[in-house]
Amino acid sequence: QIHMIKFGDLNWGDSLGQGTFTRIFKGYKTDFRDGEKHMTEVILKELDSAYKNCWESLFEAASLMSQISHKHLLHVYGVSVHGSQNIMVQEFVKYGALDLYLKRGTSVSVSWKLSIAKQLACALNFLEEQNIVHGNICAKNLLLAREGDPSLGSSPFIKLSDPGISVVMMGNDVILDRIPWVAPEVLDAPDNLTLECDKWSFGATVWEIFNDGNSPLRGWNLDQKRNFYENMHQLPPSQWTELADLIAQCMDYDAAFRPSCRSIIRQLNSLITSDYVILHATEPVTQ
Ligand SMILES: N#Cc1ccc(Nc2nc(N)cc(-n3ccc(CO)n3)n2)cc1
Secondary structure, three states: OOOEOOHHHEEEEEEEEEOOOEEEEEEEEEEEEOOEEEEEEEEEEEEOHHHHHHHHHHHHHHHHHHHOOOOOEOOEEEEEEEOOEEEEEEEOOOOOEHHHHHHOOOOOOHHHHHHHHHHHHHHHHHHHHOOOOOOOOOHHHEEEEEOOEOOOOEOOEEEEOOOOOOHHHOOHHHHHHOOOOOOHHHHHOOOOOOHHHHHHHHHHHHHHHOOOOOOOOOOOOHHHHHHHHHOOOOOOOOOOHHHHHHHHHHOOOOHHHOOOHHHHHHHHHHHHOOHHHHHOOOOOOOO
């Protein structure tokens, strides 16, 4: 059910960096529609040949994303196999990964950040309704399609990227390195990813968005990260109590206590209309 794209229809551009076990390139795909030749901007996600055995997991991620469509889910055109090359072809999203965008120090307002958080919550709500687990919610996997202009009051627009290779395929070290995005229960049983795991990751991602894209526990080694969960630590709370509460609810060590997507959206709506937003309308420029 996933579209197979002919390798010859792909044009390769610059390398844009790498994901986990994949390299990312700008590119174009050629297709003929109503007798005309069209070149579409795409991102080519090539699986490192060293991880060929993960191909079916990348294939599954691609077919998951190509089977469902939602305005906040990245569109995947299909896959292309050429010799030992396995490539996922996805829509090119104009401003790239959100973590890099935030790290570039672009100063954004509280309402800009809340808008992104709410769009992610809507994408998660859609996946929850389809009973689909994403498994890799993080700022790196949020792609910025529209910057939003505070002066024009136009809000940003994000698309949730594919989950990439499933943690199930990864060694324990890769899972540990995903602390604090990966839910604690996944460390004991990586093969039972649940909808509640995505809520934990949502909490860590909102923390990233409100901390200028800084990775939580940045620079910690695997032992320190493992201890973080063993001692049931929490990320440093925001000084905005209601936001800190929402993040803490999502990052509850007991999966059953994590809020439903509807509750997350309700709480975000009340944050959006709270006085805190008006008081912090434009963040001081963070250099
Ligand atoms: N300068 C610049 C610039 C770079 C990339 C894009 N666009 C884009 N579109 C996608 N569909 C996926 C990605 N990714 C980038 C990293 C990952 C890791 O997952 N994905 N970037 C736009 C501008």
